[in-house]
Amino acid sequence: MEPFFLLITTRRPIILNTIRAARKAMATRFEIILHSHQRNDWLQSVAEEILDEIDRIESQLSRYMPTSQIARANRLAALQPVKLDPQVFQLLEDCIQWHQQTRGAFDITAGPLLKCWGFTDGQYCEPSRDTIERTLEHVGIHHIQLEPGSHTISFDTEGVTLDLGAVGKGYAMERAKEILADYEIESAILHGGTSTICAVGTPP
Template sequence: MPRLPNLKYPAVVLAREAMATRFELVLPGTETARLRAAGEEALDEIERIESALSLYRPDSEIARVNSLAARQPVKLSQPVFRLLQQARQLWQETRGAFDITIAPLARCWGFLGGAGALPSPAALAEARQIVGMDLVELDDGQGTVRFQRPGVMLDLGAIGKGYAIEMAVRQLGDCGIANALLHGGTSSVHGLGHPPDDSAWRVAIEAPAALAGGKALPLAVAPLVNEGLSVSAVWGKSFAAGGRTYGHILDPRSGQPADSALLAAVVYASDTEADALSTALLLDGKTDHDRLAGLRPGLKTLVLEKIGADGRPQLTTRGKMINFHPDA
């Protein structure tokens, strides 16, 4: 979805595989050794965060919570506990559209480590009984987490990548880096400062193939200056059944895949919050765009709804962040 610029200046470019995706870092400049050292520290920070948040590593903090928290309070490190507090606040502010207890539903739909499959009504009903942040008790004084019933699971996939990028960018700043571009896969990118030849990092959001006539055309371009861009879309991990396509982004309140919008994008200073809010916006942007866009000062948003009255997808935005493709 985001497409990165072609480089026309000297830069150090680093990459690292983490969180089941490829992170790439662009550091403009000619001080190769200093830039490389700073960049490696930033990518190391992403790996450290993955080791704490991964659902699939048995020794991670989140795996330990999922294993024990239904039976006893589980003490967490301060950074992870603060992230859970932030996730709880975002759950409240988005009225449940963003919810880190989504894992039982993702497993029910076959997306937890799989390609997806239709669940039975009984299995879906059972999964819905153990989803909801109201089933998670955070003891702010003790720094512990406990589940109210067995089967509850945390999955920070809708916030973890943004958090990792935000912490890596902070690490770059601690190393004296003023300008850089860091992206994680196709959904999250942060522009620190600006490139040598422009006033902002200009990142393209790719248009759906049907809207672009099968061509690789940008839906919009987001200029980033000390901001992150997060894009959530219904395509990507999905499967077809009965003439319908089911995507991996699920509504934790209904248990059903997102179906009111094709794509949502958020630009904000906090990559963590942009990541979470783009998920909420994909689910509720068609009916609740104004309220969600007003949750933070300076938040900039885009929603591509499925079909308008003229039979074409409808694009709506809040906040001036985008140069639009003329055919969008």
């Protein structure tokens, strides 16, 4: 009788790692949850890169940060053309297109109206008809001129104020999705204050 050998092998179970990371930005809390078979430290670095990108976007778009491109445009674009990064310029072009598609319901120049109603500082009050009419002189996409060749913006009158609060978090989520795709993350969820949510893949 020939010898008989039985070889038994065991496979080490594949471990699915999960990390969470959070940071405050855009006046809210952003939280990201990533699932992957990669190491935790690698996942953590991806999460931090995404949160850093959100910080960078806020530093470009926030009208409350004096050094942001939007704040600088609000100060100077009625006096001279203001140079913008290509990504910010493209976002403004998109905003103008959305304004047209919504027949004016979406308007990034509505900031002066919000201010005169007290929505920006919490001092809510109903303005007079005269105040509203004077404020409307500074509201409207038609006050914005974008020059594609030089990526500059200018206003045709003083008092125009850009406010990208309606699109900032959504734009940040789109950039986060691009980073997740670059790293081939197949399961993730990211939210900004739970009101803006980005999900990739399915839960583990």
